[in-house]
Every structure is written in structure tokens, then in C-alpha cells.
Amino acid sequence: MPRDKHHYKIALALAISAGAWGIYWLPQRILEEGGLTGGWGTIAQMIIGFLVLIPVSIWRMVKGKSSGLELPLTGFLIGGGFICYALSFLLTDVVRALILFYMTPIWTTIFEILFLKKKPGPERALTLALTLGGLWVVFSKQTILPIPENSGDWLAFVGGAIFAAGLIRLEVIKYDGVFPLIFSFFFYGTIFNIFAGLLLSEYLGPIPKFDAFISMSYFIAAISIFYFIPTGIVILWAPSKLGAGLCSILFLSEIVVGVISSSMLTNEPFGWREITGSSMIVVGGILAVVLAPNDEQKASS
Numbered sequence: 001m002p003r004d005k006h007h008y009k010i011a012l013a014l015a016i017s018a019g020a021w022g023i024y025w026l027p028q029r030i031l032e033e034g035g036l037t038g039g040w041g042t043i044a045q046m047i048i049g050f051l052v053l054i055p056v057s058i059w060r061m062v063k064g065k066s067s068g069l070e071l072p073l074t075g076f077l078i079g080g081g082f083i084c085y086a087l088s089f090l091l092t093d094v095v096r097a098l099i100l101f102y103m104t105p106i107w108t109t110i111f112e113i114l115f116l117k118k119k120p121g122p123e124r125a126l127t128l129a130l131t132l133g134g135l136w137v138v139f140s141k142q143t144i145l146p147i148p149e150n151s152g153d154w155l156a157f158v159g160g161a162i163f164a165a166g167l168i169r170l171e172v173i174k175y176d177g178v179f180p181l182i183f184s185f186f187f188y189g190t191i192f193n194i195f196a197g198l199l200l201s202e203y204l205g206p207i208p209k210f211d212a213f214i215s216m217s218y219f220i221a222a223i224s225i226f227y228f229i230p231t232g233i234v235i236l237w238a239p240s241k242l243g244a245g246l247c248s249i250l251f252l253s254e255i256v257v258g259v260i261s262s263s264m265l266t267n268e269p270f271g272w273r274e275i276t277g278s279s280m281i282v283v284g285g286i287l288a289v290v291l292a293p294n295d296e297q298k299a300s301s
Helices: 007-023 025-033 038-062 072-091 094-101 104-115 122-139 151-172 179-199 210-215 217-237 244-250 253-265 272-290 295-300
Strands: none
Touching (some): 007 025, 007 217, 007 244, 007 253, 007 272, 025 038, 025 072, 025 217, 025 253, 038 179, 038 217, 072 094, 094 151, 104 151, 122 244, 122 272, 151 244, 179 217, 210 217, 244 272, 253 272
């Protein structure tokens, strides 16, 4: 895969967008305090995103353009992987959900070998060692080995694998602009979310009172329109330009932001583990971008 001429700019935009998800725990807590559990808050965010985008999707269908409805597999993989991640916070510790979901660099490397017939070079081994090593340093105080122990753990673990498969698909499919990708994420992700919510209803609890949805409607709309959609566009577009493996490593910027933001805004600790591990993840991400192989150069050499 030849490097895009805007390789570094795209990588930076992706790292910033993924890093923005490191504070996703904060709006979730605000929604809970407003009467919505994390699960119902996620469902509401997905539905609003779908409602905002559906007029554009219909307009594109009328114009004979791709609407996103023709990408069900992509939508279910990316949307479903994210929903598993979001709902896992309700069923297990946040730390365990993070570390089990963010095995995605391993999954994407495996999927690249199996389905794309790629042979990752030594630079991938180096960056994986640094980023996953940093992840382990941050969380090893709570869990030595990331082995699923409960339903929430399995949800995060499986969600990471599903999301990684979606990244692989984003790298290879043909699509008419980025809109079909973001719409398929919201449309099929909403469907996945509703069914998952029904299956996990005993954990999500009863549907909140209608007043809770009304009182938090502006906040939910703001999250969907100014947070979900912009960052989602970058995250879904980047794999076709950078490759799924590199993207999965840059996604770990969310861990860095999450660790720092939680330590600043809560009583979460920020000691040598957090500093060392976050530094390893940052260095690994930078090296992954700088050392990313250029197939054009490889072919000419």
C-alpha cells in the first residue's frame, strides 16, 4: 500500500480523533447523573446520529449515489465493535474493558496476514512491542494477563476483534466518499445496539423516564453532532489511507488521553506506571507512522 501524500497529516488527525475518545467516560458519567445509564445514553447517541444523517442519505439515494445502506457488513463490524466496547463498561471494570478491547493491534496484524496476505516487517514487531508493552505497564497493577473472566470482559474482547475486522474491511472496500461509511456506522450500529440492549436488558436496567431523555436531549445531540460524527469521519476514513494495522496502533492514543484525563478529573492515580506506559504508547505510535513501509518504494528497490 503506497503512502498517501498526506500520510503524516492523516496520522495526526487520526491520533487526535482517537485521543478524543479518551474522554468518552466523562459524557457517559454526565448522562448517568442526568438519569440515563451508560447503555441507554449510548443508544440515544446512536439514534440521534442516525436521525441527523438520514436526510442526507435519502438525498444521495435520489441522486443515485451511495447512501450507506449497501454496506451492512461494514456497518455491523465497525458499529457493533464499538457498541460491544461501550456496553462492556456496564458489565466489568473500566480498566479490564480498555485493555481487552485494545488488543486490536494484534487482531489487525493477524487479519492482515490471513486475509490480505501481508507479511508485517520488523517495524511492526517493534511498534507492537512498544505500544502493547506500554498498555501492559499502565494496567498491570490491576491485571497481569488480559484474560476474560466475565460477560463484560468477553464483550470487550470480542468487540475488539469485531472492530479490527471492520478496520480491515475499511482498508479494502470501494466506497463513494466517507458519508456512506459514517451512515452505515450509525444505522447498522443502532440496530446492533438495540438488539444488544434487549439481550442485556437486566444489566442496562429499565428504560429511563421520558423526562430524563428530554432533559438530556441537547447534551446528547451535541455529543452526536459535534463529537461522534466529526471524529467518526476521520476514524472510518483513515484505514483506506494508512492501513488497518497502523490505524489500530494510533487508536491507542485514546488510552493515553483516558489515563491522563481520568487522573486530572477524578481521584485516579497517575504515577510511574501511567507516565512510563503512556510514553511507550506515544513513542510506539510515532515510530509506527515514521517507519510505516511504502510499497511503492519497496517495489522500486
